[in-house]
Amino acid sequence: MNETVQEHADQAGTLRSLSERLTDSPRMCAGGNRASRVLSVTSGKGGVGKTAVVSNIAVALGRMGKKVLIIDADLGLANIDVVFGLAPQYNLNHFFAGQNSLAEILVDGPAGVQILPAGSGVQKFTRLDASQKIRFLDDLETLPGDYDVVLIDTEAGISENVTYFNQAAQDILVVTTPEPTAITDAYALMKLLSSQFHERRFNLIVNSVRHPDEALDVYRKLTMVSNRYLDISIDFMGGIPFDRKMYESVRRQKVMVEMYPGSKVAMAFEKLATKLVAEARHAEPKGSLQFFWKRLLSLGSGT
Secondary structure (H helix, E strand, C coil): CCCHHHHHHHHHHHHHHHHHHHHHCCEEECEECCCEEEEEEECCCCCHHHHHHHHHHHHHHCCCCCCCEEEECCCECCHHHHCCCCCCCCCHHHHHHCCCCHHHCEEEEEEHHHEEEECCCCHHHHHCCHHHHHHHHHHHHHCCCCCCEEEEEECCCHHHHHHHHHHHHEEEEEEEEHHHHHHHHHHHHHHHHHHHHCCCCCEECCCEEHHHHHHHHHHHHHHHHHHHHHHCCEEEECCCCCCCCHHHHHHCCCCCCHHHHHHHHHHHHHHHHHHHHHHHHCCCCCHHHHHHHHHHHHCCCCC
16 A cells, blocks of 8 residues: 555544544534534635624624634634734644644634634645644644634635635635625635535625625626526625725724724624524534534545
C-alpha cells in the first residue's frame, strides 16, 4: 500500500471511529445538552458586508438571551475580532499550528457572544488538510459552551475552505447586494455547492438595499435563474437597508444593533435574528456536532 492510499485509509478510519463515538454520545452540542443551530454565512464575492451581517445577527441573538458562538472561518483575512474591537492573544492559526486548544483561543464579545477568532496574512491555513479538519472537529467537542446558535463566517469566494465549511453547516446563508457582480457571484457559489457538493437549500440575505422592493427583486432574479438551471431552493430571509452609519459603526468597532439600536438597519437585523430563532423551533436537531459529521463522512476518505 503506497503512502497516499495509506493516508486515505487512516483518514477514513479516523472519521468512522469519531462518528461512532459521537453517535453513541448523549451530548447534543459542544459541552452541553442542547442541539445547536449551525449556520454558515457566506458570499460569492468580498465587499458585500458578510462579516457585518454575522456580527450584528450574533449580537441581536445575544440580546435575545441566546447563547451564540461565532467561528471566524476566514483563515487568511480574518476580521471578526476587528469588527468587535477585540485584540485576542491567540487565534485559529495558533490552533492549526498545534500551539493552542480551541478553549484557549475562545474570547468573549458583546451581549455574551463567544468567538473563535482567526488570524490574517498566513496563507498556509487557507487550505486545511484532512488531519487539521478532523482535529478541529474533535476539539470543538471540548468547548464549554452550550450554544443555541453557531455562526460560521466563511471567507468570500469558492475556495476549498469555503466549500468545506458550507457543507459542514446545517443551513447556508448567502449574503449578496443588489450590485450585478455580487448577484452573479452569489449564483456562481450556489451553482458550485449544488453541482459539485449536492447542496439543495440556500437562504438569501440581500444587504445594502435602497428600498424594500430591491431585496425582493434580487431574490426573484436568483430564483428565476436557479429554477431554470439548478435543482435548488432559495428561501428569502430579508433585506438590510443601506445606511452610511454602517461605515461609522465599522470605524468605531461597534455593531449597529448596539450603536444605533433604533435604526432601520438594527431593526432589520433584529427581525432576521427573530426569524432564525423561529425557524430553529421547527428544524430537526442533528445531534452532537453532526453539523459536520454526516457531511464529512459523505465526502469520503479523500477529504
